[in-house]
Amino acid sequence: xxxxxxxxxxxxxxxxxxxxxxxxxxxxxxxxxxxxxxxxxxxxxxxxxxxxxxxxxxxxxxxxxxxxxxxxxxxxxxxxxxxxxxxxxxxxxxxxxxxxxxxxxxxxxxxxxxxxxxxxxxxxxxxxxxxxxxxxxxxxxxxxxxxxxxxxxxxxxxxxxxxxxxxxxxxxxxxxxxxxxxxxxxxxxxxxxxxxxxxxxxxxxxxxxxxxxxxxxxxxxxxxxxxxxxxxxxxxxxxxxxxxxxxxxxxxxxxxxxxxxxxxxxxxxxxxxxxxxxxxxxxxxxxxxxxxxxxxxxxxxxxxxxxxxxxxxxxxxxxxxxxxxxxxxxxxxxxxxxxxxxxxxxxxxxxxxxxxxxxxxxxxxxxxxxxxxxxxxxxxxxxxxxxxxxxxxxxxxxxxxxxxxxxxxxxxxxxxxxxxxxxxxxxxxxxxxxxxxxxxxxxxxxxxxxxxxxxxxxxxxxxxxxxxxxxxxxxxxxxxxxxxxxxxxxxxxxxxxxxxxxxxxxxxxxxxxxxxxxxxxxxxxxxxxxxxxxxxxxxxxxxxxxxxxxxxxxxxxxxxxxxxxxxxxxxxxxxxxxxxxxxxxxxxxxxxxxxxxxxxxxxxxxxxxxxxxxxxx
Ligand code: ADP
Ligand code: MG
Numbered sequence: 001x002x003x004x005x006x007x008x009x010x011x012x013x014x015x016x017x018x019x020x021x022x023x024x025x026x027x028x029x030x031x032x033x034x035x036x037x038x039x040x041x042x043x044x045x046x047x048x049x050x051x052x053x054x055x056x057x058x059x060x061x062x063x064x065x066x067x068x069x070x071x072x073x074x075x076x077x078x079x080x081x082x083x084x085x086x087x088x089x090x091x092x093x094x095x096x097x098x099x100x101x102x103x104x105x106x107x108x109x110x111x112x113x114x115x116x117x118x119x120x121x122x123x124x125x126x127x128x129x130x131x132x133x134x135x136x137x138x139x140x141x142x143x144x145x146x147x148x149x150x151x152x153x154x155x156x157x158x159x160x161x162x163x164x165x166x167x168x169x170x171x172x173x174x175x176x177x178x179x180x181x182x183x184x185x186x187x188x189x190x191x192x193x194x195x196x197x198x199x200x201x202x203x204x205x206x207x208x209x210x211x212x213x214x215x216x217x218x219x220x221x222x223x224x225x226x227x228x229x230x231x232x233x234x235x236x237x238x239x240x241x242x243x244x245x246x247x248x249x250x251x252x253x254x255x256x257x258x259x260x261x262x263x264x265x266x267x268x269x270x271x272x273x274x275x276x277x278x279x280x281x282x283x284x285x286x287x288x289x290x291x292x293x294x295x296x297x298x299x300x301x302x303x304x305x306x307x308x309x310x311x312x313x314x315x316x317x318x319x320x321x322x323x324x325x326x327x328x329x330x331x332x333x334x335x336x337x338x339x340x341x342x343x344x345x346x347x348x349x350x351x352x353x354x355x356x357x358x359x360x361x362x363x364x365x366x367x368x369x370x371x372x373x374x375x376x377x378x379x380x381x382x383x384x385x386x387x388x389x390x391x392x393x394x395x396x397x398x399x400x401x402x403x404x405x406x407x408x409x410x411x412x413x414x415x416x417x418x419x420x421x422x423x424x425x426x427x428x429x430x431x432x433x434x435x436x437x438x439x440x441x442x443x444x445x446x447x448x449x450x451x452x453x454x455x456x457x458x459x460x461x462x463x464x465x466x467x468x469x470x471x472x473x474x475x476x477x478x479x480x481x482x483x484x485x486x487x488x489x490x491x492x493x494x495x496x497x498x499x500x501x502x503x504x505x506x507x508x509x510x511x512x513x514x515x516x517x518x519x520x521x522x523x524x525x526x527x528x529x530x531x532x533x534x535x536x537x538x539x540x541x542x543x544x545x546x547x548x549x550x551x552x553x554x555x556x557x558x559x560x561x562x563x564x565x566x567x568x569x570x571x572x573x574x575x576x577x578x579x580x581x582x583x584x585x586x587x588x589x590x591x592x593x594x595x596x597x598x599x600x601x602x603x604x605x606x607x608x609x610x611x612x613x614x615x616x617x
Pocket of ligand 2: 031034035094096098100101
């Protein structure tokens with residue numbers, strides 16, 4: 001038989017790579033802004049037309065490119081930022097893959113004008129679908145201007161998949177804000193369809209935050225600062241009274257790069273413990289500096305997730321620092337330091353007798369995702385994937401003995417709180433401590449009264465956090481199907497699944513084939529069963545179509561919500577005592593147990609005092 005393998009032509013390879021780099025106009029904005037920053041620009045202007053669908057132009061006054069580089073920059077793996085693999089461990093630029101411009105040029109009409117300060121004239125390169133159309137000498141100012149027109153003009157499926165202008169603009173503004181917040185010293189200007197949206201002068205961090213979020217923000221900010229051997233933290237948190245009902249302004253930057261981290265978010269939320277109303281999300285703008293070789297930013301193609309070498313220490317320091325600042329600025333007059341808050345449950349501790357001198361506990365071993373039996377594991381035989389989880393509450397506390405003691409010399413770790421106390425579920429009465437009511441609620445006795453849990457909403461929360469965790473933190477685990485399953489979908493749905501294929505794969509789905517009529521699935525996440533595949537995918541497609549502007553994060557968030565909604569045990573399902581207990585314990589091991597992924601309350605506590613008052617009228 002003749003040979004059948006051939007190398008993909010460059011323009012095809014570029015188009016495939018573009019699928020990873022460019023999901024929507026906002027991805028182009030991010031890449032271009034970052035290139036301008038890497039070029040040392042002092043002022044960066046972003047011009048948009050039609051939410052970036054017609055035009056995205058970034059103009060900078062950075063170092064510009066030589067005539068040869070102006071052509072070379074569109075080649076795949078063409079970068080001036082790293083020379084050898086070793087450099088990857090010492091990155092101080094935004095880009096390094098040398099993929100962005102090649103990818104963008106593969107799927108749009110691009111016009112580059114650039115001039116170096118030392119040259120008299122500049123270069124203009126026009127390139128369409130990876131083909132250079134012209135290259136000529138032009139008069140231009142020092143710096144670079146890149147105009148990206150008609151994004152996805154040659155991939156109609158992607159273009160059709162773009163959301164309304166409102167939604168796409170929102171995504172662009174999110175990226176713009178992140179970049180502008182990370183670089184307060186650089187001036188940023190944004191125009192959309194000829195209107196000025198932002199004009200941010202070079203300034204300091206506080207002024208930049210106010211410039212973006214408005215004058216009233218100023219009075220809300222509590223400064224945060226801490227220097228340690230392994231990291232420096234600076235920035236602001238908003239006072240608790242300004243916490244938002246919807247997850248609002250939450251920004252982490254690591255080495256001037258915006259990152260998403262549910263793990264670090266947990267540390268901050270934890271520091272606010274006791275200061276926030278149920279369901280409220282604190283705002284924060286936190287800047288972490290760590291040695292570049294102690295993080296791996298390479299684990300995600302669009303680089304918003306990050307891996308720290310010593311994330312438990314980072315967690316502990318961050319939490320202690322925020323807590324300390326809240327205390328210092330008198331916003332936390334009654335902070336309860338007498339226990340390790342990393343172990344808190346939302347139960348009411350205020351009746352506790354012991355009050356000791358304020359202490360901050362640094363617990364570098366804490367990992368909210370660890371259960372006593374190790375990391376969360378799914379059981380594919382279980383109806384829910386969660387109910388069989390180890391029923392004990394997390395036991396993460398280990399006394400700190402590491403080098404952090406030196407840092408917080410005046411702070412003594414306290415003895416671990418006993419588990420019963422911690423979890424506060426009454427142990428004297430081992431059996432029958434939970435009851436199911438109307439196959440809908442679970443009633444559980446706690447020291448300070450009772451807690452009433454909505455089984456379905458609570459389960460949604462548990463599943464949501466597990467999925468999110470599995471997608472973003474762990475390698476997704478997949479179970480191979482003995483016989484691949486074919487599922488029919490409409491053309492547009494197939495296109496949509498295709499466009500989120502890589503996201504789905506990171507949850508554990510394996511796609512063997514995309515046909516005209518549907519998809520053939522060879523593997524599924526371990527947490528679901530074969531019979532649930534269709535339901536889950538259909539629900540997901542619905543949810544993605546309905547995506548609203550403030551839909552929190554990426555597709556991952558929508559996926560996790562959607563999966564949680566599809567898989568959560570429903571009202572009307574009766575649960576064994578063991579299942580009830582697991583549900584209760586797993587709920588209170590969640591990062592945000594108070595609400596379902598959709599913001600509904602998952603439980604309500606009825607303190608004894610309230611119960612008493614019913615009968616003492
Ligand atoms: P990366 O940023 O990963 O190196 P890109 O494809 O984004 O890859 O850019 C390729 C190269 O083009 C960069 O390494 C840089 O040398 C050059 N470049 C891109 N944008 C600019 C700019 N605005 N000013 C100067 N040089 C630029
Ligand atoms: Mg780049």
